[in-house]
Amino acid sequence: MANICMDTVVFYAASDGQEKGLAALRQAVNDCYPTRTSVDDSRLRRIFEQNNIPTDGLNLRSDVVDTSLVEDGRITLYCDSAWNPMYEAYLCLANHFDVSFELQAEESGCGVYINTDINGAYLATHYKAYLSERPEDGSLDALFDDADGDTDFYFDSEADMLQWFAEHGGIAADSAQALQDILDDGYVSIHEFVNPY
Numbered sequence: 001m002a003n004i005c006m007d008t009v010v011f012y013a014a015s016d017g018q019e020k021g022l023a024a025l026r027q028a029v030n031d032c033y034p035t036r037t038s039v040d041d042s043r044l045r046r047i048f049e050q051n052n053i054p055t056d057g058l059n060l061r062s063d064v065v066d067t068s069l070v071e072d073g074r075i076t077l078y079c080d081s082a083w084n085p086m087y088e089a090y091l092c093l094a095n096h097f098d099v100s101f102e103l104q105a106e107e108s109g110c111g112v113y114i115n116t117d118i119n120g121a122y123l124a125t126h127y128k129a130y131l132s133e134r135p136e137d138g139s140l141d142a143l144f145d146d147a148d149g150d151t152d153f154y155f156d157s158e159a160d161m162l163q164w165f166a167e168h169g170g171i172a173a174d175s176a177q178a179l180q181d182i183l184d185d186g187y188v189s190i191h192e193f194v195n196p197y
Contacts, residue, residue, distance in 0.1 A: 005107035007062070007079040009090050010122040014100040021098035026069055028097070029077070033064045044079060044089060053096050062086045074122060083110060087197060104193065115193035120156060127155040127176065128191045129165070135187050143169030143188070161190070 013022040032047045044062035048055050061082035068076040079086065085105035094101040102117035104125060117123040131151045134144045146168040147153075155161035158176050165171040165179060173179035180190045 003083050003107060003109050005081040005083060005085050005105050005110070005112055007077075007081050007085045007090075008104045008123060009077045009079065009101055010074050010103075010117070011077075011094060011097070011099045011101045012074040012122065018099050022073070022075065025093070025097040025099055026075055029067055029075055030069060033067050033077075044081075044086060047093065048089075051096065053092065055092075058089050058092060059084075059086060060089055062089070081105075083107065084112060085114060106193075108191070113191045113193045114196060116195045116197060118195055124156040125154045126157060126193050127161045128193070129153045129155070129161065130189045130191070131187070132189065133187050135184070140169060140187060143171070 011022065011025055013019045028047055028051050032050055033042060042063045042065065043060070044064055045055065045060040047053075047064075048058075048060065059082075062079045063081075064077055065080050066078040068074075068078075070076075084107065085103060087103060087105075090101055090103060102122050103114060104117065104123040105112055105114040106128070108130070113128065115123055115125060120126070129152075131144060131147055131153075134140060143165070153164065155164065161176065162173055162179060165173065171179065171182060173182055176190060176192060183190065
């Protein structure tokens with residue numbers, strides 16, 4: 001699958017009335033994607049087929065690469081989707097099982113940086129910094145040296161990101177936009193996760 005969008009979907013019960021649906025979804029996920037599921041059996045479509053959920057008009061080009069069925073009131077699916085997140089499919093699952101959900105999705109090649117969890121209750125990431133290439137003039141040596149080869153850095157808030165750049169690269173800015181204005185995005189790019197839904 002080219003241009004893979006990494007989707008993290010958290011299903012949860014927002015009220016006592018949704019607890020039964022969450023238990024049913026937990027069982028369905030466990031039945032469809034047991035530990036060590038083969039690649040051929042990891043299609044997102046599988047949970048729709050095994051639970052007789054209509055798929056008319058849904059894009060289901062996605063694989064469930066991992067799951068978390070923790071008993072603290074949430075279920076997490078980690079999916080690799082083609083090009084864009086499968087938001088409508090996740091919404092369909094949530095409606096079928098009568099649960100709530102939040103989505104975080106990233107596909108840098110298509111400029112997709114989504115987080116529907118604006119309060120950060122389940123998915124806290126709101127910014128990403130990507131260190132792509134060290135400038136030859138040495139202007140960002142401190143930042144790249146401190147990164148120790150890592151290229152992707154995730155932050156829960158604008159303040160956390162600004163503090164990290166100040167501490168690790170000596171770059172002072174008072175906002176994400178000011179930081180972007182200082183940095184050449186050919187070397188370091190800043191991305192904000194937003195909720196387009």
